[in-house]
Amino acid sequence: MAMTGVLRPGHAVVRVLDLDESVKFYTDVMGLKETGRDNSGRVYFKCNEEHDHNSFVIRKADSAGLDAFAFKVLNNATLNELEGKLKDYGVTTERVPAGEMLETGERVRFKLPTEHVIELYAQKTDVGNGIGYVNPEAFQQGLKGINPLRMDHCLIYGPDIDANRKLFEEVLGFGMVEHILLEDGKTDLATWLSCGTKAHDIAMVRHGEPAKLHHVSFLLETWEQVLRAADIMSMHRVSIDIGPTRHGVTRGTTIYFFDPSGNRMETFCGGNYWYPDMPPITWTWDEVGAGVFYHDRKLNERFLSVVT
Numbered sequence: 001m002a003m004t005g006v007l008r009p010g011h012a013v014v015r016v017l018d019l020d021e022s023v024k025f026y027t028d029v030m031g032l033k034e035t036g037r038d039n040s041g042r043v044y045f046k047c048n049e050e051h052d053h054n055s056f057v058i059r060k061a062d063s064a065g066l067d068a069f070a071f072k073v074l075n076n077a078t079l080n081e082l083e084g085k086l087k088d089y090g091v092t093t094e095r096v097p098a099g100e101m102l103e104t105g106e107r108v109r110f111k112l113p114t115e116h117v118i119e120l121y122a123q124k125t126d127v128g129n130g131i132g133y134v135n136p137e138a139f140q141q142g143l144k145g146i147n148p149l150r151m152d153h154c155l156i157y158g159p160d161i162d163a164n165r166k167l168f169e170e171v172l173g174f175g176m177v178e179h180i181l182l183e184d185g186k187t188d189l190a191t192w193l194s195c196g197t198k199a200h201d202i203a204m205v206r207h208g209e210p211a212k213l214h215h216v217s218f219l220l221e222t223w224e225q226v227l228r229a230a231d232i233m234s235m236h237r238v239s240i241d242i243g244p245t246r247h248g249v250t251r252g253t254t255i256y257f258f259d260p261s262g263n264r265m266e267t268f269c270g271g272n273y274w275y276p277d278m279p280p281i282t283w284t285w286d287e288v289g290a291g292v293f294y295h296d297r298k299l300n301e302r303f304l305s306v307v308t
């Protein structure tokens with residue numbers, strides 16, 4: 001098997017202010033499927049095309065933001081191996097027992113240098129995507145809302161993104177696909193990292209405060225679907241941050257918008273593919289506007305300052 005180690009983003013756990021309002025938003029507007037609720041009040045969702053039980057989890061709290069972002073790894077042996085590597089690297093890890101999250105196996109939890117909580121796990125119950133593994137139809141019918149294919153990546157904000165990148169590269173086997181340099185031409189403002197062949201599985205922007213979420217992103221199939229998502233957002237009076245537009249970085253088409261708690265989310269499509277033999281794409285400070293928003297060719301202040 002060519003692909004081992006960390007396979008893909010697995011789940012994001014996001015804090016919301018009003019649970020009922022948020023469930024309605026993620027179900028009716030986003031079109032996610034609710035797959036369960038647990039004793040601690042967490043509500044679990046999956047995208048319709050995903051097989052695993054959950055990829056997006058919300059819980060009620062006093063402030064919005066990201067509790068944890070998790071990656072699925074190949075198997076239990078890989079989980080043990082990566083836990084050992086993290087410890088050897090000097091990272092404190094914690095084992096969260098199987099079943100602590102619904103239909104999810106044991107997790108290895110640790111903090112990044114930017115203080116974001118990352119989890120690795122190997123097992124999550126396959127509840128299917130509604131069309132099965134044998135002679136599947138093209139898609140499920142009768143779905144509602146924006147209906148993304150999968151939860152795809154997140155962008156986090158924090159101080160020491162250099163140490164983050166080093167950990168992802170040296171311990172978890174990620175590679176840097178693209179980066180934006182600051183005015184000095186040396187320091188990274190932002191990096192996009194991949195564990196497979198996607199344009200990114202996690203990205204990070206240098207920021208004064210630790211542990212901040214910029215957005216969780218959901219994949220759509222086509223640019224037309226991105227435009228349709230904007231229509232649905234307008235129908236539901238969703239607060240759109242920017243878009244539909246295109247990123248220069250990754251080349252993905254995008255909409256940034258806010259959930260009812262102020263967490264920024266993204267629906268996007270397309271983007272570069274990447275293999276480990278490719279050098280990273282570099283964006284220089286004078287073209288940072290086009291790197292982030294390719295059509296406007298300038299940053300909007302909210303992109304840099306509004307985080308949860």
Ligand SMILES: [Fe+2]
Pocket residue numbers: 153154155215217266268
């Ligand atoms: Fe994104």
